[in-house]
Structure formats: structure tokens, C-alpha cells
Amino acid sequence: MANRLRQPLSMNSFVILLVGALTVVFFCVEPLHSDQRLVIHNMVLDTTVGYDGKTVITVNGKSPGPELRLRVGERANVRVYNRMKTPTVVHWHGMSQRGTPESDGVPGVTQLPIDPGDSYLYSFTPETAGTFWYHSHWDVQRVDGLYGPLIITGGSERVGFSGPPAGDPLMWMISDWYDLGADSMLEWFKSPASQGEEPTPDRVDVNGEFSGRVFSGCPRRTSIRLINVAAINAYNVSFGVPMTVREIDGFAVAPMVLPWVVLDIAQRVVVDVDVATNVSVTVKAMSKRGDRVLSTSAKLRGDMVFFDALWQATLVPSGDASAQVPAAIVSEDLTPIPNATFELKLFLDKGLMNGSIYTPIDDGIALGTYARAMDSVVPQNAVVDLNFTNLQEGVAHPIHLHGHWFWIVAMSSDGEDATTAVGVRRDVISVPGSSWVVVRFVADNPGVWMLHCHIMWHARMARLLYETGTW
Numbered sequence: 001m002a003n004r005l006r007q008p009l010s011m012n013s014f015v016i017l018l019v020g021a022l023t024v025v026f027f028c029v030e031p032l033h034s035d036q037r038l039v040i041h042n043m044v045l046d047t048t049v050g051y052d053g054k055t056v057i058t059v060n061g062k063s064p065g066p067e068l069r070l071r072v073g074e075r076a077n078v079r080v081y082n083r084m085k086t087p088t089v090v091h092w093h094g095m096s097q098r099g100t101p102e103s104d105g106v107p108g109v110t111q112l113p114i115d116p117g118d119s120y121l122y123s124f125t126p127e128t129a130g131t132f133w134y135h136s137h138w139d140v141q142r143v144d145g146l147y148g149p150l151i152i153t154g155g156s157e158r159v160g161f162s163g164p165p166a167g168d169p170l171m172w173m174i175s176d177w178y179d180l181g182a183d184s185m186l187e188w189f190k191s192p193a194s195q196g197e198e199p200t201p202d203r204v205d206v207n208g209e210f211s212g213r214v215f216s217g218c219p220r221r222t223s224i225r226l227i228n229v230a231a232i233n234a235y236n237v238s239f240g241v242p243m244t245v246r247e248i249d250g251f252a253v254a255p256m257v258l259p260w261v262v263l264d265i266a267q268r269v270v271v272d273v274d275v276a277t278n279v280s281v282t283v284k285a286m287s288k289r290g291d292r293v294l295s296t297s298a299k300l301r302g303d304m305v306f307f308d309a310l311w312q313a314t315l316v317p318s319g320d321a322s323a324q325v326p327a328a329i330v331s332e333d334l335t336p337i338p339n340a341t342f343e344l345k346l347f348l349d350k351g352l353m354n355g356s357i358y359t360p361i362d363d364g365i366a367l368g369t370y371a372r373a374m375d376s377v378v379p380q381n382a383v384v385d386l387n388f389t390n391l392q393e394g395v396a397h398p399i400h401l402h403g404h405w406f407w408i409v410a411m412s413s414d415g416e417d418a419t420t421a422v423g424v425r426r427d428v429i430s431v432p433g434s435s436w437v438v439v440r441f442v443a444d445n446p447g448v449w450m451l452h453c454h455i456m457w458h459a460r461m462a463r464l465l466y467e468t469g470t471w
Contacts, residue, residue: 038077040121041068041160043090045146046083051210055181056145057084057136064173064208064229065134065148066161072129072154078122080114087113087138092124092150093266094132094250094427097403099471100124101367101447104402106137108361109448109464113138129154130250131225131268133173143182143231143456145208149173151225152250169223169270174237174263174283175208176201176230182456189457196350198232198457204285222275228263231456233285234396234430236262240280243271248419249405249426261419262286264398264430265454269419337407337423340440342382344465348399348431348453349391351461358452358462366448371466380469382443385409386451387436394433397461401427403449406441428454446471 043059050056050063059065070076082088091105103122104110114120135147149171157165164171178185178201185199203210223246228235238260245256247270260282261269347354356374371377378384386406390397405427408420412435420430431437446469452462 041076041078043068043078043080043161044083045080045088047085050145051177052179054144054179057141059146059148060161062148063145064175065146067149067151067164067171068134068161069151069153069157069159069164070126071159072126072152074159075123075125076159079119080122081119082114082116085116086141087115088136088141088146089113089120089138090122090134090146091137091402092122092132092134093400094128094130094150094405095124096127096405096445097124097447098127098445101403101449101471104447104449106402106450108364109366109450111365126152128152128250130247130252131227131270132250133227133229133266133268135229140182140186140231140456140459142229143178143185147173147229149225149227169225170218171225171227172206172237173208173227173229174235175205175228176233176285177203177205177210178231179203182231186457198455201230201232201285204235204283206283218275220274221272223270223272225268225270226261226263227268228265230265232265234262234264234398236260236282236284236286238280238282239273239275240282241274243273245269245271245419248424249428251405251425253424256418258418264396264428266398266400266428267419267426267430337409337440338383338442340383340385342379342443343385343387344376344378345387345389346451346463347389347391348397348461351458353451353453353461353463357460358464359460366464366466371464375464375466377466377468378443380443380446380467383440384443385438385440387438388429388431389436390431390433392433396430396432397458398428398430398454399451400454401439401441401449401451401465403445403447403467404441404443406439408437409440410436410438412436443467 046058047055048058048063056063068078080088080090087107089105089107089111092103097104100123102110103124105122107113111120129152132150132152133147134150135142151164153159178199188194189199226237242257242259243261245258245261246253249268261271263269351357359374386401388399405425406429408422408424408426408429411422413432429437429439446467449465449467450462451465452459
């Protein structure tokens with residue numbers, strides 16, 4: 001339940017702690033009890049002028065945000081200060097928030113928004129070591145840069161915003177870039193002029209850059225964390241040489257050699273690549289447009305990679321970039337998948353889930369209240385099947401369930417690659433157009449959890465799952 005540590009600070013306290021954050025490398029200590037001290041990782045949100053004069057959001061002065069490293073099984077406390085002119089919240093993607101649903105970071109569901117000049121303390125315990133990320137869950141702020149990597153480690157290296165240790169995998173956050181601000185894109189999308197077509201990105205970027213040295217000084221065998229943080233596009237990533245997948249959505253898997261991987265929005269993989277010879281980087285945007293994909297590639301010159309602008313790309317048939325799909329990846333967790341005891345049928349179509357759009361609560365929060373007609377109640381400890389049917393032709397929807405991971409238990413067609421196959425554990429499932437997918441999770445985490453499409457422009461293709469019990 002919420003406690004005093006999660007209440008907004010007064011303006012005086014905000015100023016004092018902000019000064020401390022800026023002078024002590026975004027790390028401070030707050031009093032807890034007379035004989036204890038609470039370690040806080042500070043996250044300061046602001047705006048600045050970025051590429052081509054576009055206003056972008058910064059996290060501790062960087063856009064996109066810097067890596068936050070936390071330790072598995074150890075309580076993490078992150079205080080977010082809002083120096084922007086708009087409200088905000090931060091969601092910790094992939095964190096179960098077991099016993100701490102008030103730290104999930106969803107406005108109107110688990111907390112009130114953080115108003116300009118205020119702060120909020122998120123406190124939670126990571127359960128799994130792996131690759132995750134943080135991002136805004138307010139409006140379309142994620143598109144303008146409010147996101148960053150969240151690495152949960154089982155080791156003894158320093159935690160916080162101090163940066164990755166030597167020898168850590170390279171970080172590739174792959175995104176689509178809009179030359180205009182997200183707010184203006186949203187207004188256009190909601191206007192009759194869009195005719196319901198989502199805004200088309202202008203470029204592909206990696207870590208907020210359109211080019212960069214990615215393999216300079218790397219060992220022959222290099223590990224890379226790939227995170228799709230895009231607004232609309234899935235991405236096919238290949239290096240011209242086989243890669244070995246060893247982690248999917250934060251879960252270790254038995255090593256599997258693949259020629260490429262496909263990441264829909266919010267999905268993550270960790271791969272090992274031999275970069276000594278014949279490396280040819282390709283990052284292909286797979287547009288949510290009918291039966292064709294928008295293709296772009298990255299040119300490798302020496303150890304520099306240059307990503308083509310999407311407007312320079314060509315349309316190619318969606319099947320010609322795919323060779324035979326390899327066999328399914330095997331999870332390192334050999335726990336048998338339990339039989340389902342409860343089912344929810346969910347139909348996806350043109351921004352709607354079960355025929356309606358999600359309506360947020362504007363003057364309170366859902367946590368601790370009753371379920372509305374548009375929400376679903378899930379019995380405590382039920383083994384739940386989420387049966388998704390995508391009624392939309394040619395458009396895949398990446399669906400994320402907060403507070404849980406799930407098994408893929410059935411699909412009407414093969415996934416784009418072996419990382420999406422029956423038996424794999426994920427926290428985001430890509431439901432292809434005109435197809436169905438069934439995923440299964442155990443309802444052992446009481447709270448109110450959002451289930452939603454991760455395409456930025458489909459944010460209201462969602463519903464709330466009220467999971468009974470106390471936390």
C-alpha cells in the first residue's frame with residue numbers, strides 16, 4: 001500500500017533535494033527513521049532543444065534517458081522530479097511491482113500524475129535480472145524521448161545512473177523519429193485530415209542518434225542489448241552473420257543461433273555477434289501498413305553505422321526479407337506450463353479492444369476501487385488465458401500486460417522469428433493481423449494492471465485487469 005515516502009514533496013523540499021541531486025550525481029539519501037537512511041536514485045525530467053530545433057524531453061540532462069541499473073531482489077527507490085510544463089508519470093516496463101502496484105506508473109490507475117514542480121517516489125523490488133526499460137505513460141511523451149534502459153543485475157557492480165560497467169553488452173535502443181513534436185502529431189492524428197492513418201515516422205534512430213560508432217574497440221565476440229522503443233514500427237535486425245539469442249524480454253533462454261531477430265514495440269532481446277568479419281548491419285522498419293513493409297537499412301563504413309531516413313526507403317513485399325524461420329527458442333526455465341482455469345477473450349480492431357476504447361479515470365485512481373463495466377476482474381491465483389483475436393488485416397498489435405510475464409501457448413500462424421513461438425516467455429506479444437494468439441499467466445499479483453497495445457497512437461486500445469487479493 002502507499003506510504004508517506006510516495007507522497008509529493010513540498011516546493012521547499014523539492015528545491016533542496018533538486019540541488020542535492022544535481023551536485024551528487026543524481027544520488028541522495030532521505031531520512032527514513034531515526035536509525036535508518038533511505039537511498040534514493042534521482043530522476044530529473046526536463047526539456048531541451050534537440051535535433052533540427054525539435055523540443056525533446058531529457059532525463060538527468062540526456063535524451064533519450066541514461067541507463068538505470070538496479071539489483072535483483074534489492075529494494076529500489078527512484079524519485080522522479082518533474083521540471084517540465086506538463087504532468088508526467090514513469091512506468092518501469094517489465095517490473096512485476098509485486099506488493100507495490102502504486103509504483104507501476106500509470107496515471108488514473110496506480111497514481112495521480114506528477115504535476116509540474118512536484119515529485120513522486122517509486123519504490124519496488126526487481127524480481128528478475130535482465131534487460132528492461134523505463135518510459136513515460138503520460139500522453140505521447142515517450143515519442144519525444146522520455147525513455148531509457150533499465151538493467152537489473154545479479155552482480156555486485158554499482159547501481160543507479162553511473163553507467164554500464166566495463167564489458168557490459170552494447171546498448172541499442174531502436175526507435176522511429178518524428179521531425180515534428182509528438183503533441184502536434186497527436187493532434188493531426190485525431191483530426192479528420194489523418195483519415196485514421198497513424199503518423200508516419202521520418203527516420204530511424206538508435207540511442208537517439210542517426211549514426212555512430214557501434215563496434216569500435218569491441219571484442220571479436222560482442223553482446224548487444226536490443227530494445228524496440230518505437231512509436232509505431234516493428235524492426236527486423238540482422239548483422240550479416242549469425243547471431244546467438246540468449247535473452248528475450250528479460251528472461252534467459254537456451255542459446256539459439258538465428259540469422260535475424262524481429263522486435264515489435266517494447267520487446268527486447270540480447271544477442272551475441274562475431275563482429276570480426278563480414279558484419280553488415282540492417283535495421284528494417286516493418287510498418288503497420290497492409291501487406292507491405294517499409295524497409296530501411298544501416299550502412300556500415302568501417303566501424304561507423306549510418307541509418308537511412310525512412311523517407312529514402314523503398315517499399316518491398318513483406319515476405320521477401322524472410323528466409324525459413326528457425327526452430328523455436330527454448331526457455332531456460334523448464335517449469336511446466338499449468339493448465340488454464342480462467343479465460344478472457346479479447347478482440348482487437350482499429351484502435352478498439354472488445355469494441356471500445358479505454359477511458360481513463362481523470363479525478364482519481366483505479367487502484368483500491370471497484371471495476372467498471374469496461375474492465376475485467378481476475379480471480380486470485382487463477383491461471384488465466386488471454387485469447388487475442390486480431391480482426392484487422394495486415395496490422396500487428398504489440399500487447400503488453402503490466403504486472404506479469406506470460407507464456408505463449410498457442411498461435412494461429414508462425415511468428416516473424418523463433419523468439420515468438422509456443423512455449424516462449426515474454427511480457428509483450430505481437431498479435432499479427434487476421435490472426436489469433438493465446439498467452440497464459442498466473443494471477444498471483446493482486447492489483448490493477450493495464451493491458452494495452454504498445455503502438456503509441458493506439459494507447460486507448462486497452463482495458464484494466466482487476467486482480468483480486470491484497471498487497
